[in-house]
Every structure is written in structure tokens, then in C-alpha cells.
Amino acid sequence: MKLKNTLLLLNSIALFGAIVWIYFKPDFEPIIAAIGLTGTFLISLNDFLKKRKSHSIQENQILVHNHKISIIGFLGSGKTVYMIFLLNELCKNSYENFRFYMPDKNTREKTLLYILNLYDNRPMIPPTGENEGTNYQLDVFKGKRDVLKINFGDFSGTDHKKFIKSFIDGSPMWIHDIDYFNYILESSALVFAVDLDKYLQNNQWAKYTTYSFIEVINRLASKQDFVNELLKTPICILFLKCDLLHKYNKQEINVLNGFNDLISFCKKRCKYVNHYFVSCFEILQNAKAKSDKQNLPISNVKINLKNVTEPFFWLMEKII
Numbered sequence: 001m002k003l004k005n006t007l008l009l010l011n012s013i014a015l016f017g018a019i020v021w022i023y024f025k026p027d028f029e030p031i032i033a034a035i036g037l038t039g040t041f042l043i044s045l046n047d048f049l050k051k052r053k054s055h056s057i058q059e060n061q062i063l064v065h066n067h068k069i070s071i072i073g074f075l076g077s078g079k080t081v082y083m084i085f086l087l088n089e090l091c092k093n094s095y096e097n098f099r100f101y102m103p104d105k106n107t108r109e110k111t112l113l114y115i116l117n118l119y120d121n122r123p124m125i126p127p128t129g130e131n132e133g134t135n136y137q138l139d140v141f142k143g144k145r146d147v148l149k150i151n152f153g154d155f156s157g158t159d160h161k162k163f164i165k166s167f168i169d170g171s172p173m174w175i176h177d178i179d180y181f182n183y184i185l186e187s188s189a190l191v192f193a194v195d196l197d198k199y200l201q202n203n204q205w206a207k208y209t210t211y212s213f214i215e216v217i218n219r220l221a222s223k224q225d226f227v228n229e230l231l232k233t234p235i236c237i238l239f240l241k242c243d244l245l246h247k248y249n250k251q252e253i254n255v256l257n258g259f260n261d262l263i264s265f266c267k268k269r270c271k272y273v274n275h276y277f278v279s280c281f282e283i284l285q286n287a288k289a290k291s292d293k294q295n296l297p298i299s300n301v302k303i304n305l306k307n308v309t310e311p312f313f314w315l316m317e318k319i320i
Contacts, residue, residue: 065148067319070184072216073193074157074175074209078240078280082193082308083136083154084114085280089309090138098316099141107136118281118303132156133180140316148320153187155180160198160208167208175212184216185223188319189234191311192216192262196241196255200248203258210262213237217269234272234318236311237263242277243304252277272318279306 071079088111090100102108133155140148157175166173174181184190192213199205221231239255255277256263266273282304 063146065146065320066151067148067188068151068153068183068186069189069191069315070153070180070187071155071191071193072157072175072184072213073240074160074163074195074198074212076160077157077193077195077198079154079193080134081114081280082238082240082278083152084111085305085308086312087111087136087138088115089305090312097142101139101141102137103139104137107138110134142320148316153180153183155183160195160205163212164208167211172211172215175216181219184220187233189236189315190216190220191315192235192237194237194239194259196239197244199255199258200244200250206258206262210259210265213262214265217266221269230271231269232271234315235266235270235274236315237266237273237275238311239275239277241279242306243279243282245277274311274314276307276311278308278311279304280308281305 071083073079087102087107091102091111102111133153136152136154138150138152140150142148155176158173163173163175176184194209195205199209217231217235220233237259239252239259242252245251245255256275263273263275280303282302
């Protein structure tokens, strides 16, 4: 403020000197002119520095974007396993345009513990309890200025046996309770988790899953006033546990035909829809075998990653 007042004073003197020089041309006009030129120069310099400082602040400003992604699926469909592998892959690998970090300590510890248990042949984490859930936090750094704070909502769905009974009785249950539906309404993207294990054992599972997911879309559309328009929330359908296809001698095309009604409805009602066949690991048949060189048990699972990160990058492309 003092510098600004000084510069204004010098500028006033410069104007006064110019007037005196024009009308009276006194002997001291060089001094007045020098003061005027100095004041004018300092004012110009001050304006330049202010603009440069403002531009620098704008360049260095961090733009934070908050997004929620809801993962929807029945109890035991593999949502939590997928989330842990997704976070682990994103944070341990390098990507050209993105950097990933898990800011939440609980998220980091849960992810690390599960991966270590998997490699050490320890018990896997049990399915999320009914009406329980977890929020996984992920910071995504895009370039130098953009930070996306992603919050994944992973809440248990309805037990499939209870749902099937209610469906047969004519009063189907909601796939998720009302509290999680409120979370879904605020989400930037939706992930539908299809349990291929249940479908491959009983192809009627496609009918139950399709009904449940369509109800989610209809409810979301009605709440967001998109009844007569395409829903703009991106939807990604994940066919989890696709490593089991060979066990049942099935191909991906067989699954797509079984879920044709779901995929067709999503494409008809939603602007952005995609699907992926996803695998995180494969359960081995020779779980009790011994290593050739060491007398140690071989893990009963084999890491077999397929399309773990691809769905996330597709969603990122739609919500950024």
C-alpha cells in the first residue's frame, strides 16, 4: 500500500511538472521531468509485476474436482476384490498422464493386507457383511494443476438368495438399501458388478441381475428428471470372475447373449455405456501341490489380471 501511495504521488508530480513545463518552462523543469519520468516508469513496472504475479498464481493454482463412483452389485459378487486390485494396480504402476495416491490410511492398509495375504496363501477377506460398506479414497493427479478426489462407494448388496425368494414371491427387494441409493444419486459414474460365477451355475441369474440394474437406472432417471432424456451418468458393466469361463466351457459371446436385455436397455436409456470382462485372479486346482525346489505350499490362487484398470480409465475419460 505504501508503494502504491508513493507511486501515485510521483505520478501527480509528473503531471504537475508537465503542466509547469508547458506553460512556464522554468529553470528546474529537467528535475520535474526526471521525477515525472521516474514516476511513470515505476507505475508501469508495478503494473507489470502485478500482472505477472496474478498470472503466476493462476498457473500454480491447484484445481480440485470431487467425484463419487458407485459400485453396484449383489452380496459376494466380487466388488471389494476388484476395488482392491484396481487401487493396487493404479498406485504401483506409472502412467503417462496420471499419478495416483491413496490418501486414506485405512484404504492403504486394507489394500496392502489383502494383496499380501493373497500371495502368502492366507485366508481371503470375507464378503462384505449385509448392509455394510466401505469408501475407498483415491487422489488422481492429472498434469500439474488438476487433482481429482475419487470416492468409491463399495456397499454390500442384497443377499442373492433373499432376492430370488422375493422375486419369486412377486415383491423383489432393492439390490441396495435406501441409504446407498442416496449415495448413488450423487455419483458421477456407476459401475454394475455382474457375478459370472452365479450366472455360469444358473443362467436365470441374468434375469435377476438385469431386473435389479434396470430398476437402479429407472430410479436414478426419475430422481434426476431424465425420464424422457438419455441419462448422462456414465455406466460401466463389469462381468467379474471371467476366469471361470473356461471352466464351464463358455465364451464371452455366450455371456453377452445372456445379458442382452440389460446391455440393450442401458444403451437405450444412457448416453455413455460400456462393458468389460474382468479377472483379478484364478483359483488353481492343485492348491495342495508342493514346489519342485522348496518344500513350501504353492498358493491356491494365480494372479490373472484382465481389464482391471481399463474400466476406470474409460470412466475417467467421461467424467473429467
